[in-house]
Amino acid sequence: MFLIDCPYCKESRDQNEFSPAGEAFIARPQNPEALSDEEWADYVFYRTNHKGDHWEQWVHTAGCRKYFLVKRSTISHEIIQVSTFGEIDSENAS
Amino acid sequence: MSKSKNEIEPIFRSTFDPVTDGDGFLINQKNLISQEVSGNSLLVLRTSKSSTNNTKAAKDIFNLKLPGALEMTNGDNDSKCFWISPDEFWVLLKPNHKMEIEGKLASLPTGVSISDNSGAYGILEFTGDQTNNLLARWMSYDIEDSLKDGKAVSTTFGQAPVFVYRHKQSLFMMVRHSFSHYVAGLLKDSAKRL
């Protein structure tokens, strides 16, 4: 049962207030119509599913209802960093 | 026939009305009393990214100062403003106050919106030193230590979303109408075993 620091509420809350919302940095393509079927499938279905430190989205469902970014180890479940959208993107995420 | 119908005064039924006792108590026992506070209006104020806009809107419309994270502010006539998220504030008004405000809504600045959610929530007030113990049966939030006077948080109660705040000696919990039976059921059941 994770304890997650909501970057908006600025408080640690129990996992049962949050919902996971998938891998981070999967941007919706600007112009889907211009993509090949492979590229589109890659966006819709394919995931990195990283073993190790993993950037993902969570939403504070029962709290402020904000989506935010979490870097969490998928091996130890340790949360390494939380951040709001905008603060971090796929470029400067480490 | 039709005429006489319309003369009937509309009957307002408060959220917890079906589950409270004849005296209006949900729970009434040693060290713990829970009653509904009804008749308030609840407006959801959504704000733009520009904070000056927001501050001004809050001031103009409600004569309220916007609170910071997990706080509430108090305004005229016992009105309150709660922080829900960086762009969402709930304004709790005394009943008669709402009409007055509706007039001003037309002139909302861009990026600011208000929706009326008065019917969506019921408010329970808890007093007595068993309050924390009771709520801890169903809430993962650290109410005892973290919910100090003036603090306001949205969290869960069992599987229901709720909003709680502490004001002076009392703890208040806002519950969505459709979850009120469920929440009342949990509260009454747990109160038996404090």
Place this chain on the structure above:
Amino acid sequence: MQKKYSWYSLLKAGLSNQEWDKAIPLSKPKSKYDVIIIGGGGHGLATAYYLAKECGITNVAVVEKGYIGGGNTGRNTTIIRSNYLRDEASSLYEHSMRLWEGLSEDLNFNVMFSQRGVYNLGHTLQDMRDIERRVNANVLNGVDAVVVDHKEIKEQIPIINTSKNVRYPIMGASFQARAGVARHDGVAWGFARAASNLGVDIIQNCEVIDIEIEEGRVKGVKTTQGDILADQIGCVSAGHSSVIAKMAGLRLPVESHPLQAFVSEAMKPILHTVVMSNAVHGYVSQSDKGDLVIGAGIDGYNSYAQRGSAKIVEHCAAAILELFPIFSRVRMNRQWGGIVDVCPDACPVISPTKVEGLYFNCGWGTGGFKATPGSGNVFAHTIAQDKQHELAVPFHVDRFTTGALIDEHGAAGVAH
């Protein structure tokens, strides 16, 4: 050749000092194999077995990073059934079911396949519509299935709560009589023993850490026990499929999530069949040792740790009590998790890849144990012929590009 298991051999061993051959010989890697199978779970071992037995390819190694059967094969609730909704899926699972029915004999190893029937309960009108639809589809596909009403359920399972006045009253169920459970470890060991008997090397404590590719074709693997060359590589590593894919520069339409299960303390037999409920999120059977084997739900976050969240397990216990209130004082003895590889359409990928000679068999998610022999069988043929077995064709990874998904969320439902 290993000695056969029989009453005679048991008697003989009992009189001597229990002299038995190694069921699972410990092998060291050779420098080169025709085929390397990555992952010594049930599916991987079955693949190796059928490669050797049906495809005549015996120069095969199964490379396992831990101990064989230590992945999901060794941590699942062992429910076996073939009553899937879509034709493609039900053909594959039914193929598997037929193999199960002769498996112990085929392997000369009792995997304790117990056909005690499986009930999938319906609690809402829509559940019942879905059940009706699935059962009808099953019957048309030659899969045994019936719809039973709550009275029949009560007759068959007297301890179940069929009261109308509960949160999720039981309205009916689908029932597959040939379905059941098997001894999970036995399945891995039985395949391993039979495969090694045919010449397959089973290499444990050997983790694949890289895949060697030359000009778009696989060359071999790097492992913690050194480099091994191979003409073809089959990856059957369940929760770790994406990790292996990455070594080959690929991505998969798969995510890894924790799925949990728990067992009670052992009791005298009380539940003689398998009961599953999607609506309340739980499923239960009683093992031959007497423990209730209970499967919980899946956690929504990605994880490679074999553990999940308490709330999922607790909700599952509550669900089991909805169905069986008399279990309230029964105690949980142990609880664990596995890493399941979930595909967006709840169906597996059995497929060649862009890399020549590299094949994936993954995405079985929460329900691949039942497919173990069938999956190994079609995957073996797929590798041997370098062409998908006809039952595997719909499970090509390209379906995510073409859109020919085989949506089994209804039938797969809650984890099982």
Place this chain on the structure above:
Amino acid sequence: MRIANHKSSLIDYSKPLSFIFNNKSYKGYQGDSLASALIANNVLYFARSFKYGRKRGLMGAGVEEPNALVSLEIGGRYTPNMKATEVMLYDGLSAVSSSNPNSFDFRAMIKPVHRFMPAGFYYKTFIKQKVWSLVEDSLRSLSGFSKAPSEVDEDVYDHVFQHTEILIVGGGVAGITAALEVLNHSKSARVILVDERENLGGELINEFSTDESSFAWHKDNVKKLLKFKNEENSRLKILTSATAYAWYDHNYIEVLQTNATGQSTLSEGVQSARKALHKIRAGEVILATGAHERPMLFETNDLANIMLSQSVRRYLEEFGVISGKKVILYGNNDSIYSTAIDLNNNSINCKVIDARAPGGESEIVLKAKDSGIDVLQGYAVKKAKGTSSITGIEISKVELQSKPPHWQSKWRLNKDTQTLECDLLATSGGFNPVVHLDCHCGGKTYFDEYSQSFLPQKERKNRKVCGAVNSVGFWKDAIVDAKNKAQQTLESMGEVKKASIQPLSKECLNYYKVDRFFTPIEILNKPKVFIDMQNDVTTLDVALAIREGYQSIEHIKRYTAMGFGTDQGKTGNINGIAVAAEFLDVPMSEVGTTTFRPAYTGVDFGAMAGREVGDFFDPQRYTTIHDSHVESGAEFEVVGQWYRPWFYPKHGEDMHQAVNRECRAVRKSLGMMDASTLGKIDVQGKDAREFLSRVYTNAWMKLAPGSCRYGLMCNEKGMIIDDGVSTCINDNHFIMTTTTGGAASVYSTLEMWLQTEWSDLDVHLNSVTDQFSTVAVVGPNARKLMEILCQDVDFNKDSFKFMQWRPGTVCGVNARIMRISFSGELAYEINVEANYGRFIWDQVAIAGRPWNITPYGTESMHVLRAEKGFIIVGQDTDGSMTPMDVNMNWILAKDKPFSYIGRRSFSISALNTNDRLQLVGLLTKDDQVVMPEGAHIISNKGVSIGYVTSSYYSPALGRSIALAQLKGGLSKMTETVLVKIVQEKQGLKEIPCEVSSSVFYDINGEKVDGNE
């Protein structure tokens, strides 16, 4: 046997209790455990083992006990598989052995066959599927311990969330010390101290009579703790009879606390739960869980009255009982001497067999010798003698081997044996730190040569270990260690600047030293050397597993079932590991442990579920009008979490009759429905239109204020996920409705798009589902009724058109009235603030009497909408249908600039084949036959080409109608297809149907304006 006048610590001799065990009455005292009370009554046999049905006595005194399983009470309080050692005695208690040691047991009778049933027996037998099916049930009936309960639990279980800065697990000397240390040095930190036992003190209590100062320390420090606890605004919680059984991520620890009475009570409305599950989130954890003793191995080591040395001591010290008169102590470490001295002090005849060679004795050994205890050093027990309980032992001298053939077998036994008599053998092979909890969530262990045990990993985030679990066994050192760890904890919390650390004494090391843990190979190769008592796993089973290639400790565990029992191998596993090391010829550290998992000790399912059972299993959501539906006798349908009226039977009507009546009322005159459950989302902001255009497939830019529009929502796969009507309040304000079941997921999906992708859009979403109560007034007479109810709206059909809305006052209440229809009839939906919902419903009902207004439920709603061919997302679609598949191409905007959600997928190949399942109508040739939903349509080859999604009897048409998904259905209009019924319910087999449009009633839509 009870020792007269033993000044034992826990027994209250003034409170005698009576109880029943295996149908015989006994007496005990307050403070006894069931086990100690039975020892006092000279009961030797408690149960039988799993595989061979061997009679077994007690081995331990606490949670480690593998043998003594009993079931407690009957009926709604029946509890299976309790360890007699963990049941505290109360008056009237009744228990029976899980597997009665005094009655006939088939397993025990087939002794000669046991040698043919080695580990893995079943894998090698009954290999034919048919044979296995025949024998499995009879084999099953031999398995298991207690019978399962047969009645519903009388008691309840609570969950309690707890938060603390520091959680201390274990209330022995280490835990007590740590608690006091942090309380003394921190002003604000909250502390929770838990212990599974009834009293604080742990093993220290056993020191009281040998070491007076331990008694004084205990009294003094427990008093200090209680002072902290009783302070006003106390920061300390002490939970006793409370087991920390699981450790989850981020220091979330679950503790199961048992009510003192073991049952719940109900008096004058105040109830207590039988057990409470504390869900503790701790900043820091200090583990002070102590250590479990482990047994020595020898032949027939499972006879009754072979116990752990520390347990013998515990029975003596805590309960004043002992189960023998002539005691031998056998072990490889100093702890047997403490027990010996204790026994000696109580004038109980005892003798020590020490496996260690003479020389270099520590103080306690000398002390024992001085007090006249007979000590034999350098001897090992080969075998226990006796049939079911021990009568004596065979011992031999231990010899060191110069060139050991195996890694561990440094020693072997001399051939000469002596026999010694005894009626109780107490053994100690050293101690296993209770690392279980620490390993549940990623903690590792390492092998410590000195104590020959697995110790918890030294450093872990936000966790410290102290006392015996940290291999600091001597109580005075445990105090030092605990203070040190408490200091370090405070330091890491920033409560003290620098932790003050004191050194441990020299004695400390000796205390824990274990020598000659390994059992000589001569013994290991004997039959009936039991490792796991509960599952009858022997050394030979382990050897066989290894010979057969099951060599990983995890394989050994699974092949032999070692550690699978209710004790989870607390005493046995370590010996299993040692034996495996021996046979594998590798060090123990290389063998390693199996994985430690929750639960540390068993947790009742009832406690796991807590109060989330029955009515509280899942929220039941009601509309504000719910009471009225109940009063009207409605049957309810559960949709998502909502309870919706399904139909309103009158005067003994069945559903069919009720639905026919309701439908007819709607079509002919007037019906009313509670539509409050639909999800409602308030969409505001200047980009609201743009937003709707992106998430719906159709166009929204031109919808005028005052109008409503139906929308269809897809996911990126192009599949339909939701539908509903959205209303334009003004250019910046819309109210979207969603399906009842889909509300929550649609809302969060929409928020996701806004927050993660389209943060540039000026749009705010608010859920207003609960804000409005919605009463639908439906039927040709709807307008007449509305005109009565609401005077400030013009209901003329040309001014208030279909798909428009008007603000108005209904019976004095502000309302939004939408003219939308899910039935094809003239219909209005009155939306009012929820608190007026019931009032408006009642007013509508009263005012509608002249038209015989009829409330109708979801079933009639389904029939009515099916007659009109309106789909229900989730019933007529299943997550794999596109808008094209349901013949709704008209709802796909072609020229929206933004590629709305799902649109790109419409062009991929598989979504454009002509054999996709498509939604059509089906008309049975025999118009009175109603097909079962879910029945399949078959091709002439007999394979499925589709299925029935919705099927009803249409009262309006006087015939049956159905919707179906049919392969290529849209191009098969008027063709005849066969629907196959596989369950021959009404004697039907194949039903011929005509494929038709999915609109059956009022095809041209003339009814929507109602009666003029």
